[in-house]
Amino acid sequence: xxxxxxxxxxxxxxxxxxxxxxxxxxxxxxxxxxxxxxxxxxxxxxxxxxxxxxxxxxxxxxxxxxxxxxxxxxxxxxxxxxxxxxxxxxxxxxxxxxxxxxxxxxxxxxxxxxxxxxxxxxxxxxxxxxxxxxxxxxxxxxxxxxxxxxxxxxxxxxxxxxxxxxxxxxxxxxxxxxxxxxxxxxxxxxxxxxxxxxxxxxxxxxxxxxx
Numbered sequence: 065x066x067x068x069x070x071x072x073x074x075x076x077x078x079x080x081x082x083x084x085x086x087x088x089x090x091x092x093x094x095x096x097x098x099x100x101x102x103x104x105x106x107x108x109x110x111x112x113x114x115x116x117x118x119x120x121x122x123x124x125x126x127x128x129x130x131x132x133x134x135x136x137x138x139x140x141x142x143x144x145x146x147x148x149x150x151x152x153x154x155x156x157x158x159x160x161x162x163x164x165x166x167x168x169x170x171x172x173x174x175x176x177x178x179x180x181x182x183x184x185x186x187x188x189x190x191x192x193x194x195x196x197x198x199x200x201x202x203x204x205x206x207x208x209x210x211x212x213x214x215x216x217x218x219x220x221x222x223x224x225x226x227x228x229x230x231x232x233x234x235x236x237x238x239x240x241x242x243x244x245x246x247x248x249x250x251x252x253x254x255x256x257x258x259x260x261x262x263x264x265x266x267x268x269x270x271x272x273x274x275x
Contacts, residue, residue, distance in 0.1 A: 076101040078110065087112065104129035106136065154180070159214030171195055184220045188227050196227075203228050211244065 076082070079102070084095045099112040100120060105127050113126035120126030124133050152164030161183035165175045174195050175181045188202045189195055196202070203226040209215035216224070 076110075076112075078103050081115070082112075100126065102126045104132055106132040153183075155218065159217035160184070161218055161220060184225055187220050187222060188225050191222055192227070199229060201228050202226070 079100065081098055081100045084097045084099060087094075087099065089095050094114075098115045100115055101110065102113045102120065103110045107129060109129050111129060113120045115121070128136065154162045154164075156162060162180040163183045163186050164179050165172045165181055165186075166179070169175075171181065171186060171189050172179075174185060174189060182202075184202045184204065185196055204211075204216050204219065205224050205226050206216050207221075207224040208219055
C-alpha cells in the first residue's frame with residue numbers, strides 16, 4: 065500500500081518509520097499500522113509504504129511504486145498481462161466456472177466488465193455458432209452429478225447443457241424440484257415402513273414368547 069508525501073511540516077527521510085497515528089490518516093487500520101518512507105528504484109518518487117510484520121507490503125516490497133510496478137511487472141493489468149494470470153479460468157464460490165475473453169474474441173460481447181463469461185454459456189454459444197441473447201439460459205441437466213451440487217454447476221460438458229428461455233428454465237427448475245421432493249418423500253416413507261416392520265416383528269416375537 066502506497067501513500068503520498070506531504071503528511072506534516074517535517075520532511076521525512078528515506079528509511080524513516082512512523083506510526084499511522086502520527087500521519088494524517090482517518091482510517092482505523094491505517095492509524096494503527098506503521099509506515100516506512102521509501103523511494104521508488106525506477107522513478108525515484110518518495111512515498112509512505114505500509115508495513116506488515118515489519119516489512120513493506122506488496123510483491124515489490126515497496127522498492128517500486130505502484131505506477132512503475134504496473135509498467136514493469138504487469139501488476140493490476142487485465143488478462144494475460146497480469147502478474148496474477150492463471151490461464152483465464154476461475155471458479156466461483158457457488159461452483160460456476162468463469163472464462164476470460166480477449167476483446168478480439170468473437171464471443172466477447174457476452175463477457176462482463178471484467179472480461180469474464182460463464183463457461184457453460186460460452187460452451188453453448190460456441191456449439192450453436194453465435195452469441196447468446198440475455199434472455200437465453202443454459203441449464204445444467206445433472207447428467208453426472210446431483211442437480212443442486214457444485215460439481216454439476218462445474219460440469220460444462222455439452223451433454224450436460226441445455227439451451228432454454230428464461231421462462232422455460234423456470235418451468236424446468238420447478239419440475240426438477242418436484243421430482244427431487246418426491247424422491248425424498250419416497251425414501252422417507254421407505255424408512256418409516258422399515259421401522260414399522262421392525263416394531264411389528266419385535267411385538268410379534270414378544271407375543272410368541274408370552275404364549
